[in-house]
Amino acid sequence: MPILVMKFGGTSVADPGRIKAAAEKVRGEVENGSDVIVIVSAMAGRTNELVGWVDSIAPFYDAREYDAVVSSGENVTAGLMALTLQEMDVPARSWQGWQVPVRTSSAHGAARIEEIPRANIDGKFADGMKVAVVAGFQGISPEGRITTLGRGGSDTTAVAFAAAFGAERCDIYTDVDGVYTTDPRICSKARRLERIAFEEMLELASLGAKVLQTRSVELAMRYNVPLRVLSSFEETGASSGTIVCGEEDIMESRVISGVAYSRDEAKMTLTAVADRPGIAAAIFGPLAEAGVNVDMIVQNISEEGRTDMTFSCPVPQVTRAEQALQAAREKGQIDFAELIADTEVAKISVVGIGMRSHAGVAARMFQALASEGINIKVITTSEIKISVLVERKYMELAVQALHDAFELDKAGQPELAAKAN
Missing domain, CATH: 3.30.2130.10 (VC0802-like)
Structure with missing residues (x-):
C-alpha cells in the first residue's frame, strides 16, 4: 500500500475535539487507500508547561532528565490519537520514539536522527494496522536514553519518516493554510504560494518564517521529500496548501x-x-x-x-x-x-x-x-x-x-x- 506521512502540530491537537477533527482527516486518507504514519506534537502549550516545571525544580538541570520530562507531552497526544482512531474503527497503534526505534545522537535537547529502521512498523502494517501514530520530537540515544530533537522537532520527525518509508508525500498540518509571500498579519496583500522551492523555504525558515522548522526543510531537500503545508482547521483538497519541492x-x-x-x-x-x-x-x-x-x-x-x-x-x-x-x-x-x-x-x-x-x-x-x-x-x-x-x-x-x-x-x-x- 502507498504510505502517506501526516504531521499535526500543537494547535491541531490542542484538545480532544481537535484531535478528533485531525483523526477524521487521517481516516479520509485511509479510506483513499493509504497506510498512514501520523506524527504528533504535544498539545498546544504543554511543552512550555513541562519546560517550566523542569526550570522551577532544577535551573541547571541534567539534560537527560529534561528530555525524559519534556518528551512526555507527545506520548500523551499519540495515545489519544490512536484511541480516537480506534473509536472510528480505524486500526491504529501509538508508538513512542524508542519503540520504532528512532535512533539519534546523544546530544540531549538537540539530538539528530541517525536511523529509522522500518521493520517494526512495516510488520504491523502487514498484520493489518492502517495507522501508526508516532510521538514526534523524540528518539533514543546509543546509550538507551530518551532524546529530544529541539523545538519544532516534530517537523523533522515527519520528514525523516517520509524519507525512511519512501512516502508519497509528507503533509504538515498547522494553524495556517500554507506558505505566504509574507506574514498576513503584517501585510493584508500577502498571497498563499501554490509551490515554493526547498532552497527558498529553507531561507525563509532560517530568516524568521515560523511555518516549518529549518532542519526539517534541510532533510526534505536532501532526500527530495515533497512537503505540503496545510491548515488543520479547513477542508482540504488536491489544490490545498503549499507544496515545498525541487526547483x-x-x-x-x-x-x-x-x-x-x-x-x-x-x-x-x-x-x-x-x-x-x-x-x-x-x-x-x-x-x-x-x-x-x-x-x-x-x-x-x-x-x-x-x-x-x-x-x-x-x-x-x-x-x-x-x-x-x-x-x-x-x-x-x-x-x-x-x-x-x-x-x-x-x-x-x-x-x-x-x-x-x-x-x-x-x-x-x-x-x-x-x-x-x-x-x-x-x-x-x-x-x-x-x-x-x-x-x-x-x-x-x-x-x-x-x-x-x-x-x-x-x-x-x-x-x-x-x-x-
Whole structure:
C-alpha cells in the first residue's frame, strides 16, 4: 500500500475535539487507500508547561532528565490519537520514539536522527494496522536514553519518516493554510504560494518564517521529500496548501518568492579592533564557544591598522556575547575600544531563486526602503536572498513596502521580471 506521512502540530491537537477533527482527516486518507504514519506534537502549550516545571525544580538541570520530562507531552497526544482512531474503527497503534526505534545522537535537547529502521512498523502494517501514530520530537540515544530533537522537532520527525518509508508525500498540518509571500498579519496583500522551492523555504525558515522548522526543510531537500503545508482547521483538497519541492517542479516564474522578518535581532559593534590576520577567528571563536548564533557580519575599511567589526545575533544572546568578548579581551586575545549593542533593530529579507538570473533586485529593494525614509544599518547577501537590518519601529512598514515593490500579490510577477531584465 502507498504510505502517506501526516504531521499535526500543537494547535491541531490542542484538545480532544481537535484531535478528533485531525483523526477524521487521517481516516479520509485511509479510506483513499493509504497506510498512514501520523506524527504528533504535544498539545498546544504543554511543552512550555513541562519546560517550566523542569526550570522551577532544577535551573541547571541534567539534560537527560529534561528530555525524559519534556518528551512526555507527545506520548500523551499519540495515545489519544490512536484511541480516537480506534473509536472510528480505524486500526491504529501509538508508538513512542524508542519503540520504532528512532535512533539519534546523544546530544540531549538537540539530538539528530541517525536511523529509522522500518521493520517494526512495516510488520504491523502487514498484520493489518492502517495507522501508526508516532510521538514526534523524540528518539533514543546509543546509550538507551530518551532524546529530544529541539523545538519544532516534530517537523523533522515527519520528514525523516517520509524519507525512511519512501512516502508519497509528507503533509504538515498547522494553524495556517500554507506558505505566504509574507506574514498576513503584517501585510493584508500577502498571497498563499501554490509551490515554493526547498532552497527558498529553507531561507525563509532560517530568516524568521515560523511555518516549518529549518532542519526539517534541510532533510526534505536532501532526500527530495515533497512537503505540503496545510491548515488543520479547513477542508482540504488536491489544490490545498503549499507544496515545498525541487526547483525543477515549479512552473510559476517569479523573481522573489517572499519577504521574511525577524523582530528579535541585535546589532553589535566592536570599534577600533586591531586589523591583523586571525582577528576574525579571535572574535568569533569565543562567540561560538559561548553558543552565540552570529548571523550578519560586516567589517569596515581599515584605518591606521584599526577597523570596526559589526555582527548581528538574537537579542536573548546579547549578554552572553558581551561576556564572551569581554573575557577574550581580558585574556589578551582581542583588543577593541568599545563594544556597542543596539537591541532595537529588526532583520528584513527578500528571498527568491529568481535572483540568480535577474539583475536589479538589490536596487529595487533599497529604493523601496529609501522611499519610505527607512535607513539601512547592515546589508548581507547570498545567491537567493538579501537581508538588511533596520530600526525595529520601521519593521512592519519595511515588510509592506517590499511586498508592494516586488508585486508579490501578483502570481508570476511578470512586470517585475521584465523590469529586472
